[in-house]
Amino acid sequence: MKAITVHAFDDDSFEGRLQVGLGLARAFGGHVTFVNAIPIEASVPGDFYGAAFAAMVPVWREAADRLRAKTEADMSNEDVPWNWVEFAGASVTGLLRHSAISDLLVVGAHEPQIDARVPSTTVGDLALHARCPVLVVPDGQDIIDVGAPLLVGWDGSAEASRALRTAMPLIQRASRVFLASVQENRAAGDDYDLPPLAGAEYLSRHGIECEIVELPQAGRKVADILRDAAQQRGCSMIVMGAYGHWRLAERVFGGATRDMLRDVRVPLFMTH
Structure with a gap:
């Protein structure tokens, strides 16, 4: 886990993302790339989007310059190699593009300036489409203990299997690993490919x-069960596959992934 990408945006949670990214880079001897998206480059000629939009361009440019200067000042006191990438467009577009050459994306739990109770569409899109895992950092978190216990949400799906494999650098550092399976009531023919023991066997082959x-559902949401299980066991992270059920329905109507993103309490490692 050498190439760590951090979403750079001037919101209240950026400092936490920065510190988590630095902590992971130190733990794995890695490099941090900050990706900052600007709605449109200041040098775009013409007023294609109206006077109001044009007036905002220098404001966005100035905000981006301030954030970069502040980050440069902060990083001058750190011992981690880093670089800064600016991208003209939406944040999700720039992060998706950079995910192709990243081992991990570090993002916040919420959209800036959006109700915190609303799951982040940016994180949802990244979890579904990024070419590397996504680490969602809760509000107020600025440290990550890679040696603490870790909980893996396991349902035998291809998505859970991929999350297990891509999280191996973190799993290998954890003091204890819990493979948690929620006993859901599934319809006939909705079984997944692999039983609970398959995940344990995979881990055992890595020593x-x-x-x-095994966690009973008892009428509760899967997300609530996993959060409580992680808290009770002192876990510093939850690893899980994203959008493992019928994906269109889960994106539109909800599901375990959306429920987890609605209330992120510990860092959430996700991949599709």
Whole structure:
């Protein structure tokens, strides 16, 4: 996990993302890339979008310059190699493009200036389409303990399997690993490919012992069950596959992924 990309945006959670990215880079001897999206370059000729939009361009440019200057000042005291990338367009577009050459994207749990109770569409799109895993950092979090216990949400799906594989650098550092399976009531023919033991067998081949935890659903949401299980076991992170059920329905109507993103309490490692 050497190439770590951090979403750079001047919101209240940026400092936390920066510190989490630095912590991971130090733990793995990695490099941090800050990706900052600007709605449109200041040098675009003409007024294609109206006077109001044109008037905002220098404001966005100035804000981006301030954030970069502040980050440069902060990073001058750090011992981690880094670089800054600016992108003209939406944040999700720039982050998706850079994910092709990243080992991990570090993003915030919420859209800036949007109600915190609303799941981030940016994070949802990244979890679904990024070419590397996504680490969602809760508000107020500025440190990550890679040696703490870790919980893996396991349902035997291809998405959960990929999350397990891509999280191996973190799993190998964890003091304890819990492979948590929620006993959902599934319809006939909706079984996944792999049983709970398959995840444990995969870990054992990498020399990792895990504790299999079977959690009854009892009418509760999967997200609530996983959050409580992680908290009770002192886990510093939850690893899970994103959008593992019928994806269109989950994107539109909800599901475990959306429920997890609605209330992120510990760092959430996700991949599709």
